[in-house]
Amino acid sequence: MSFFSNYLNIALIAIAVVSGVMLAWPTIMRRGHGVSAADATQMINRRNAVVVDLRSTDEFSKGHLPQARSVPFETLSEKAAQVSKNKSAPVLLVCQTGQRARKAEQVLTEAGYAEVYTLQGGIEAWQTAGMPVVK
Structure with missing residues (x-):
């Protein structure tokens, strides 16, 4: 549990999640064919x-x-x-x-x-x- 108590690790996880969403955003928003x-x-x-x-x-x-x-x-x-x-x-x-x-x-x-x-x-x-x- 000490991994999540370190603010630097939480920031890195947040950056990874946000960048993943940004990479997937064009595919998610593409409507139709x-x-x-x-x-x-x-x-x-x-x-x-x-x-x-x-x-x-x-x-x-x-x-x-x-x-x-x-x-x-x-x-x-x-x-x-x-x-x-x-x-x-x-x-x-x-x-x-x-x-x-x-x-x-x-x-x-x-x-x-x-x-x-x-x-x-x-x-x-x-x-x-x-x-x-x-x-």
């Missing part, structure tokens, strides 16, 4: 994921992922049934920074799609990773 640009590429190539771009048509025309379908976020609720014929196929949601995609993930999940993913960081992260963009 976010994927990186590299994982998204594998999903598109190997699993034929349906890519849905949630940005406005103006933003879409400035550059988008190859084979992406434009379904603006504002119209997603009405067009949810038309996103993919096969609701068990993976769906990858893309927007500018990832914010709209996280909201849209819930809409498509409620519409019955089994696998809905969001591109972490959106099109900005895609371009930063050096991935191709079609205009």
Whole structure:
């Protein structure tokens, strides 16, 4: 019990616990099914994921992922049934920074799609990773 009575040992334990929580925090706070640009590429190539771009048509025309379908976020609720014929196929949601995609993930999940993913960081992260963009 003398180990716990030494204040230096208690401080070291506290530092270890706090640093462990800080390392695990991004994983704990990650909600939904976010994927990186590299994982998204594998999903598109190997699993034929349906890519849905949630940005406005103006933003879409400035550059988008190859084979992406434009379904603006504002119209997603009405067009949810038309996103993919096969609701068990993976769906990858893309927007500018990832914010709209996280909201849209819930809409498509409620519409019955089994696998809905969001591109972490959106099109900005895609371009930063050096991935191709079609205009």
